[in-house]
Amino acid sequence: MSTQTCLIQGCQGRVYAPAGTQSVCRDHFFSFLTWRRRRGPQMFHKYAAMTMEERDTIAAEWQKTVRVEDLPSATPR
Numbered sequence: 001m002s003t004q005t006c007l008i009q010g011c012q013g014r015v016y017a018p019a020g021t022q023s024v025c026r027d028h029f030f031s032f033l034t035w036r037r038r039r040g041p042q043m044f045h046k047y048a049a050m051t052m053e054e055r056d057t058i059a060a061e062w063q064k065t066v067r068v069e070d071l072p073s074a075t076p077r
Contacts, residue, residue: 007059008066020056035062
């Protein structure tokens with residue numbers, strides 16, 4: 001069993017996908033994708049070509065936009 005937790009502090013969701021070198025739960029992963037999509041279609045191509053350190057910068061930028069009220073509950077799926 002993985003001991004990784006969601007990148008978003010206070011989130012108890014199960015790890016679902018990577019965000020840079022860290023991981024996020026399912027709800028935050030979709031939030032991350034939506035945020036990247038809103039930044040423009042070129043962000044998906046640019047993100048795919050980035051190094052992990054560059055991806056961490058993008059994930060940190062997105063993390064600042066997540067409010068505490070947006071945290072999903074730790075309900076099993």
